[in-house]
Amino acid sequence: MVELLLIGLCGACVGSFSSMLLYRLPEMRDDDSLTLYGPRSHCTQCKSPLAMRMLVPVLSFIFLRGKCSFCNKKIGSSYLINELIHIFIIILIAVNIGVSFSGFIYYLIFSIFYILFILDLKHLYLPIYLNISLILIGLTTNIFFNLFTSQQEALLGALAGFLSLWIINVVFKFFRSKDGIGGGDFILLGGLGSIFGVVSLGPIVLLGSSCSILIYTLSDKSKREEIPLGSGLILGASLFYLIKTLFI
Ligand SMILES: [Zn+2]
Numbered sequence: 001m002v003e004l005l006l007i008g009l010c011g012a013c014v015g016s017f018s019s020m021l022l023y024r025l026p027e028m029r030d031d032d033s034l035t036l037y038g039p040r041s042h043c044t045q046c047k048s049p050l051a052m053r054m055l056v057p058v059l060s061f062i063f064l065r066g067k068c069s070f071c072n073k074k075i076g077s078s079y080l081i082n083e084l085i086h087i088f089i090i091i092l093i094a095v096n097i098g099v100s101f102s103g104f105i106y107y108l109i110f111s112i113f114y115i116l117f118i119l120d121l122k123h124l125y126l127p128i129y130l131n132i133s134l135i136l137i138g139l140t141t142n143i144f145f146n147l148f149t150s151q152q153e154a155l156l157g158a159l160a161g162f163l164s165l166w167i168i169n170v171v172f173k174f175f176r177s178k179d180g181i182g183g184g185d186f187i188l189l190g191g192l193g194s195i196f197g198v199v200s201l202g203p204i205v206l207l208g209s210s211c212s213i214l215i216y217t218l219s220d221k222s223k224r225e226e227i228p229l230g231s232g233l234i235l236g237a238s239l240f241y242l243i244k245t246l247f248i
Pocket residue numbers: 043044045046047048068069070071072073
């Protein structure tokens with residue numbers, strides 16, 4: 001029980017860190033003065049720097065009743081939701097996969113998936129270093145530990161994942177003189193192929209594009225002009241893994 005509490009606490013901290021990344025990464029594209037380290041965490045509305053007691057995951061939100069103690073404006077519930085989802089998933093992984101190297105890798109992949117999913121959904125932004133991290137994690141864990149698939153499957157998956165969308169885009173660009181697929185999507189599919197293997201690419205693209213179209217259909221069309229393929233691919237890969245693990 002104490003172990004699960006400590007694990008949950010780690011999950012809450014990662015969730016809190018991911019909230020910071022989800023807020024700062026898109027802003028950093030336009031604002032050179034903003035980095036991951038500074039300025040200090042602040043209220044997004046009145047910009048007052050937050051004291052340590054306001055940075056405790058989950059508890060701060062509850063004690064402050066979801067309001068900034070400086071300007072009294074509402075703090076978005078997404079902070080609390082991010083932390084709760086990270087706590088839930090880390091406990092799920094600890095119970096089902098174990099507190100182990102494999103468990104750590106699963107959680108790392110989940111955390112990167114989570115950030116990429118939300119960033120693409122909200123900003124159509126897939127940071128290249130997160131995509132490249134997925135390729136590196138997929139290749140190293142499969143080449144050295146066969147964690148998800150074999151070495152050959154992982155290498156071919158990375159290559160075929162990247163090239164397939166890249167070629168589709170080249171053909172699209174030839175006929176329409178503009179990009180049809182974002183560059184981040186090629187690298188992301190390369191990353192997913194390197195983790196789950198070349199055989200997984202077909203089902204992931206099929207499930208992923210269906211999820212993307214569903215997201216687009218359910219979205220407010222006045223705010224959304226493009227289909228978030230990256231978010232769909234991440235949902236597709238997660239669904240593929242769940243179906244394979246639970247039913248096959
Ligand atoms: Zn404030």
